Amino acid sequence: MAKTLYQLLNIPESADDEQIHRAFKDIERHLLKREDDAGIDTLNRTREAFVILSDANRRIAYDRKLAASRLPQDLSPPATINRHPVSPWLQRVAIAALLLFPIGSWLYHDHQQTKQQAELERIQNDKAIEAAELLKNQREQALRENQQISAQYQDEQAAKRAEMELRLRQQQLDDARILTEQQLQNQASGLDLMEKRLNTDARAQEQNIAERQAELQYQKPAMAMALQEQKDQHLALQRQRSLKQHDENIASINSLRAARLKAYDRDHGNGGIMTSNPAVDP
Known part of the structure; x- marks a missing residue:
């Protein structure tokens, strides 16, 4: 049986966006060290799982598909449905629920998109901080190397001057x-x-x-x-x-x-x- 997307990332199905992102980064860091075909294939499938689960709409669609695949194959709807009269109060409640469902769904999707945007911004900020730290370290390393080269050049010039003075004195x-x-x-x-x-x-x-x-x-x-x-x-x-x-x-x-x-x-x-x-x- 093929692994689910949650199993590829080693996370539970109730994991939030932060857990999904952290799990993907850990697996990606480990798989980038491998150069065999199996490792590359696993990395590609892991990236696809992260793309689907990090998107709220695509994750809902995948969860529905996953739940449908777990239903028994011989399960079929009843041939007949007994119809009973419904009270007006229940009808009003059902109508209100149908009206409120799109609003709730929109609010949920908006909340998920806001969380996803915040997570993306946090990732971009982390990458920017890492790049700044790397650039700072490179500049410090270059400065140290330049200082060492300058000190070595000054020592060589001092030795040459001392040698020239000694030759002049001997002459x-x-x-x-x-x-x-x-x-x-x-x-x-x-x-x-x-x-x-x-x-x-x-x-x-x-x-x-x-x-x-x-x-x-x-x-x-x-x-x-x-x-x-x-x-x-x-x-x-x-x-x-x-x-x-x-x-x-x-x-x-x-x-x-x-x-x-x-x-x-x-x-x-x-x-x-x-x-x-x-x-x-x-």
């Missing part, structure tokens, strides 16, 4: 070191050039003295001796001056080199960058 240190080494090389080259000039001057003076000595060999012995003494004195004095000047230059250069190395070690040891220009400052 400044390398430039300062290269400049200091070049200055030390230039100073050493200057010292070598000065020493060569001193040696060249000394050899030139010795050569001049030798030439004059050769010229004086043809002069008188006394003059030759005087010139020799003068030459020896002048050469000794010149050598003393040259050696003294050389020693002073060497000491000055060594002092300058030591001061610059000490300043370079102090600046680089403290992690600072030299602000002076070694090529210009003495």
Whole structure:
């Protein structure tokens, strides 16, 4: 025997609209998880049952049809009906009942339609509230994701800036070191050039003295001796001056080199960058 619409929704035949709606939602939520043909067929029949029972007129028609199907098949009306006289009072009551029945039926149908409209509005409001909550949650999720992306981007930018600052600082240190080494090389080259000039001057003076000595060999012995003494004195004095000047230059250069190395070690040891220009400052 086929199930009735009430049996499909698992509700009694006296259930109201709220019970019908709640039962249909529970069954629909359960059947939507199934993907087999039987589940889909059951869901379709359940929806048809809900459509019929949620409409007052269609539900009354179905209840009448259901009641008629439950009558015995061999039940038949009597062949004859005994007619008895009806009193006028009963006739008036029957006429009043017939007049009041359409009004009552209309009031009942109007009440059922009002309840159905209120139920539909409540369902629509529930759906609107659920949609608003879903939209709110989606916006909050998007906002949290945007905040996380923004924080990650700021961290990456800060790391890049720190890396660039570190590279710039290292480049400044390398430039300062290269400049200091070049200055030390230039100073050493200057010292070598000065020493060569001193040696060249000394050899030139010795050569001049030798030439004059050769010229004086043809002069008188006394003059030759005087010139020799003068030459020896002048050469000794010149050598003393040259050696003294050389020693002073060497000491000055060594002092300058030591001061610059000490300043370079102090600046680089403290992690600072030299602000002076070694090529210009003495």
